[in-house]
Amino acid sequence: MRALVKDTEASEVRLAEVPRPEPNPGEVLVKVRAAAVCGTDLHIAQWTPWAQRAGIRLPLVMGHEFCGDIVEIGPEVTGVRPGDYVAGETHIPCGECFQCRNGLQHICGNLKLFGIHRDGCFAEYATIPAICAHRIPPTVPASVAAVLEPLGTSVRAVLEVQPAGETVAVLGCGPIGLFAVAAAKATGAARVIAADVRAERLKLAQAVGADLALDARHVNVADVILQQTGGVGADAIVEASGSVAAIEGAWKYLRKGGKMALIGLPSDPVRVNLGPDVIFKEARIIGIHGREMFATWTRMEHMLERGLLRVQPAITHEMPLERFAESFELLEAGNGGKVILTP
Numbered sequence: 001m002r003a004l005v006k007d008t009e010a011s012e013v014r015l016a017e018v019p020r021p022e023p024n025p026g027e028v029l030v031k032v033r034a035a036a037v038c039g040t041d042l043h044i045a046q047w048t049p050w051a052q053r054a055g056i057r058l059p060l061v062m063g064h065e066f067c068g069d070i071v072e073i074g075p076e077v078t079g080v081r082p083g084d085y086v087a088g089e090t091h092i093p094c095g096e097c098f099q100c101r102n103g104l105q106h107i108c109g110n111l112k113l114f115g116i117h118r119d120g121c122f123a124e125y126a127t128i129p130a131i132c133a134h135r136i137p138p139t140v141p142a143s144v145a146a147v148l149e150p151l152g153t154s155v156r157a158v159l160e161v162q163p164a165g166e167t168v169a170v171l172g173c174g175p176i177g178l179f180a181v182a183a184a185k186a187t188g189a190a191r192v193i194a195a196d197v198r199a200e201r202l203k204l205a206q207a208v209g210a211d212l213a214l215d216a217r218h219v220n221v222a223d224v225i226l227q228q229t230g231g232v233g234a235d236a237i238v239e240a241s242g243s244v245a246a247i248e249g250a251w252k253y254l255r256k257g258g259k260m261a262l263i264g265l266p267s268d269p270v271r272v273n274l275g276p277d278v279i280f281k282e283a284r285i286i287g288i289h290g291r292e293m294f295a296t297w298t299r300m301e302h303m304l305e306r307g308l309l310r311v312q313p314a315i316t317h318e319m320p321l322e323r324f325a326e327s328f329e330l331l332e333a334g335n336g337g338k339v340i341l342t343p
């Protein structure tokens with residue numbers, strides 16, 4: 001089968017002919033319908049310091065966001081069967097550690113990641129542990145089903161801050177931020193204010209439902225949000241930029257008693273003045289590492305089935321796997337939204 005392979009640290013990613021994988025006990029073989037490109041893939045392709053520290057063993061078939069059809073099941077698989085339409089959950093739990101036994105398997109103490117610690121989905125076929133092959137409604141189109149993993153991260157963040165009737169600021173309008181805007185609207189946010197530094201992404205933010213899209217290059221985000229909220233500040237912030245400056249600036253306009261969900265990964269430590277910014281404010285800070293398994297998935301699917309999540313505008317490109325280089329370039333330039341690759 002054809003697959004996108006990173007062979008060595010120094011090598012360019014290439015489309016290779018590799019053997020079709022066989023499902024081991026507890027695994028399923030999925031024929032990939034669509035996969036989506038993520039920032040993590042770019043880190044692996046370029047072998048950045050993050051990739052060097054991520055415990056990746058090369059060669060690796062890349063890609064972790066996908067959907068497809070189960071074509072074969074390995075021994076000991078019971079919950080799913082051939083023909084099932086599934087999306088991949090990237091987080092592979094061990095099932096035995098403290099977190100796994102206490103309802104927190106998405107942050108398993110021995111967590112492994114699909115497409116990072118084992119071969120992924122930029123290929124015609126992929127094997128995945130059965131627990132991570134999540135059955136999805138047949139009404140969800142493949143391009144949307146391929147992004148349920150990142151969409152679920154945004155949905156989770158929004159469900160944590162519970163923004164119904166509130167003003168939410170979404171910082172960063174890459175795919176995760178765009179999905180957070182859509183999720184905030186779907187869950188009844190009264191007003192969603194998005195911020196980014198790229199005009200194209202701000203347009204997409206409006207397309208997925210942002211009431212106000214702020215270009216942080218030209219306006220002072222803190223001033224605008226304070227002015228828009230009568231000096232009170234945002235009730236909730238979803239941080240999806242990973243920008244140290246954006247995070248350090250956000251405390252100024254998080255209201256007292258406000259909630260901040262952090263998704264974006266800053267490359268450097270962030271300074272927080274805990275007294276004024278968190279303690280006296282009684283701010284609630286929530287780290288988000290993926291989706292709850294599988295409460296987030298269930299609620300996300302309910303929202304999708306009822307047409308509540310406006311995510312299609314955030315999926316801006318769809319191309320065959322052969323054009324992977326172009327998809328990486330799009331991502332690196334920070335233009336557009338999610339890019340789908342079809343094998």
Ligand SMILES: [Zn+2]
Pocket residue numbers: 038039040064065150
């Ligand atoms: Zn991803």
Ligand SMILES: [Zn+2]
Pocket residue numbers: 093094095096097098099100105108109110111
């Ligand atoms: Zn575990």
